[in-house]
Amino acid sequence: MPAYPHGLNKLVRTNLYRDIGASLVVFLVALPLCIGIAIASGVPAELGVLTGIVGGLLVGALPGSSFQVSGPAAGLTVLVYEAVTEHGAETLGVIVLAAGVLQVLLGAARLGRWFQAISLAVVQGMLAGIGLLLIAGQAYALADRKPAGTATENLLGLPGLAADVARSGAGLTAVGLGVLTIALIVLWAKTPRPLRTLPGPLVAVVAVSVLAVVAGVDAQRLEVGTLTAAIKPPGLDELGRLLDPAMVGTVLAFALIASAESLFSAAAVDRMHSGPRTRYNAELVAQGVGNSVCGLLGALPMTAVIVRSAANVHAGARTKLSRVLHGGWLLAFALFLPGVLELIPVAVLAGVLIHSGWKLLSPQQVAWLWRQDRREALVMAVTTAAIVATNLLEGVLIGMVAAVVKCAWDVSHLKVSEERRDDRIELRLAGNATFLRLPRIVEILDALPATQRVELDLSGLRHLDHACLSAVESWAEQRRAMSLGEVRIQLPPADSRPVPEREYA
Known part of the structure; x- marks a missing residue:
């Protein structure tokens, strides 16, 4: 050695x-x-x-x-x-x-x-x-x-x-x-x-x-x-x-x-x-x-x-x-x-x-x-x-x-809270709004009364994909075209969504 x-x-x-x-x-x-x-x-x-x-x-x-x-x-x-x-x-x-x-x-x-x-x-x-x-x-x-x-x-x-x-x-x-x-x-x-x-x-x-x-x-x-x-x-x-x-x-x-x-x-x-x-x-x-x-x-x-x-x-x-x-x-x-x-x-x-x-x-x-x-x-x-x-x-x-x-389902966790006031309905979404949750989002929006003002707060979303954003936009445009209740949408920060912020009145 x-x-x-x-x-x-x-x-x-x-x-x-x-x-x-x-x-x-x-x-x-x-x-x-x-x-x-x-x-x-x-x-x-x-x-x-x-x-x-x-x-x-x-x-x-x-x-x-x-x-x-x-x-x-x-x-x-x-x-x-x-x-x-x-x-x-x-x-x-x-x-x-x-x-x-x-x-x-x-x-x-x-x-x-x-x-x-x-x-x-x-x-x-x-x-x-x-x-x-x-x-x-x-x-x-x-x-x-x-x-x-x-x-x-x-x-x-x-x-x-x-x-x-x-x-x-x-x-x-x-x-x-x-x-x-x-x-x-x-x-x-x-x-x-x-x-x-x-x-x-x-x-x-x-x-x-x-x-x-x-x-x-x-x-x-x-x-x-x-x-x-x-x-x-x-x-x-x-x-x-x-x-x-x-x-x-x-x-x-x-x-x-x-x-x-x-x-x-x-x-x-x-x-x-x-x-x-x-x-x-x-x-x-x-x-x-x-x-x-x-x-x-x-x-x-x-x-x-x-x-x-x-x-x-x-x-x-x-x-x-x-x-x-x-x-x-x-x-x-x-x-x-x-x-x-x-x-x-x-x-x-x-x-x-x-x-x-x-x-x-x-x-x-x-x-x-x-x-x-x-x-x-x-x-x-x-x-x-x-x-x-x-x-x-x-x-x-x-x-x-x-x-x-399973991962996609977990990541797309969405929390919805609704508060009804005399003159308006406040709807808040938090978490991740992906296409997997789109049917639920559309169901909630369609169930809202046609005669009341709606304030849709999406600022709590960490992610908003294009499918969900398009569905929200279409729903708001449809209410406006039918002269239903006023809709105001607060979108999440720009880095959480696919397109620039818009407001609907």
Whole structure:
């Protein structure tokens, strides 16, 4: 180790030890998730490990964020499964490659910060929808059964699955393994802090897998190939399919959702530590480079993952070295101990992912949002329902439209007060008069008596759009043309309305 002045040798050694320790913790968290996410996505387990390796060794060394860790994410599981089912497993590499290139372009165009402009209700709705679909899909793997089909079919088929499992001894055994895995993960979170240094999912997977082997349980187990055999770069035929409009939509979905999830994770991780803040555009470029390489290898797409990132911070990581080393541990494990993975029952990994899906669904967050703002909760519910009914991209877009409509409705809040005197009616409008409130404004004006003088005070409006101003003008002109009661209008300040002030008498 080189000599540093001013006693920095001790600091460097301390940072190195902490980073090595943190990298081992992140590796132990990442390993079962990489495998489980690959299985849930409908691709070989080794592709999930391959993505984790790229996320560690490559993205971990790039600028952007110092502490968040990248790899396959549960949030993309549904999207990958749909893409593989619709377009074929051979097209996964080219989709991920194109999405990665798009992410690099978005980061180079300095659009990283714009992903923070998405409504929190839409984000929570997206996570809840993913969690719900993940639970529904993995319920079949929990029972060693194949999914019924689409997301809706999986949800509707759950009662039939339960009845089928109740009549099957093998199915009940598999479900028992999965339920035991979930129970261990939940209980491990309540153990003393020193024990919790070991991640709950790893403890549960190891313990239940060992139990299954010792007891001779007959359950479906993982089939794991070699990393070199798993690498399948996309060919010219697959690249040509990018001209298909359906493929273009899938690429956009991968790029936008992976980018949003990574940058939301960055914002959350920044709140966990006092070190360097995330450079959003650089982080978006780094994620794009990682996905481009994953695409060239034919692996799963990656995002920054909050579970691994939080484990990295809480384990005491000091530099980027911890996340780079975790990729090295994944590579070493995949090269030298791949046979260990084949001892893991599929139902055990399904239990891990169902627990992850429940955390994404987060009923506590739903209840909190309902108490805070029911209109925001409605946007969240619309997003979740749209994702279940359509797909991830369309569901998020529908949620964003719902959020814009909700925002427009809130912004157009209008307060109306009326005071009747012997010789006149004083009508005051305050707030924002937009086209969304135009029917109410016209109804109020038309209800005013035709024989009395009206003083319409609009000076309390923060905004008066052209549609509302035109309606008020037309109403005043009509009363004057019909020789009805006198009308005087006090308009808001010039910066709150589209045209100069006028008076009507």
